[in-house]
Amino acid sequence: MSSTTSTDPDVERAQPPAAKSREKLDLRIAFWTIPVYYLLFGIIFVPLAHVMPPPKPGLSTQQIVDFVESHSLTIKIGFGILLVVVGFATVANALIALQIKRMSVGSVFAYSYIVALAVGALPGCLFCALSFLTATLRPDRDPRIIALLYDMGMMTFVGSLGCFATAYLVLALAIFLDKNEIFPKWFAYITIWQIVTELMAAPIFLFTDGPFAWDGSISFWMGTAIFGIWECCLIVLLYRAVKRQPADERVPD
Secondary structure (H helix, E strand, O other), X not given: OOOXXXXXXXXXXXXXXXXXXXXXXXXXXXXXXXXXXXXXXXXXXXXXXXXXXXXXXXXXXXXXXXXXXXXXXXXXXXXXXXXXXXOHHHHHHHHHHHHHHOOOOOOHHHHHHHHHHHHHHHHHHHHHHHHHHHHHHOOOOOHHHHHXXXXXXXXXXXXXXXXXXXXXXXXXXXXXXXXXXXXXXXXXXXXXXXHHHHHHOHHHHOXXXXXXXXXXXXXXXXXXXXXXXXXXXXXXXXXXXXXXXXXXXXXXO
């Protein structure tokens, strides 16, 4: 007497609740790193490091020294935390790159996006943090050196242009060329405005006052407002894309 095993397709396709709860767990984890990271980013740069809103570029050497000394402890705490958590940005960027690879475009767009942001993070984030941390390390340092570190930190933070502009251009082109409708076309137009904001920041190397200085209404505030809108749209669209993505989908290499 031989035993038989059920081959009912419905039974084979059935999944226990525990298995269903594990579907796309990696994608969900990657997604939630984005709002968590940007929440930490805001806490670090605003109330701790006091880099946003930016301090004025036209300060005297003594005013810069006073600024660094008065915020020395919170700068160390904030940027110290940043050096620990900045790696989470790579998870967020990888999730965006994965959605680009799901589009009907070549994988070169996804790889270009990752590399452009990885290179841009060096001056746009890490160099700023290290400049301010170095400025606070030795209070007896020559005031002119502290002023130099202050200028270098702020210029790299606001003025890191090319790499980020390239990343936004790659993303916008991928969305325009995509036929799989991973992201809506209107998001590509918002992404183009991100490129415009990077170009708006170019004059910070020439001005220490006015709308084109690193704390100006055009170079900083307009760009920050557009980035905030773009980031909110991105989070919503990524959530929808992850939710729609089949758990067994094979993404091209």
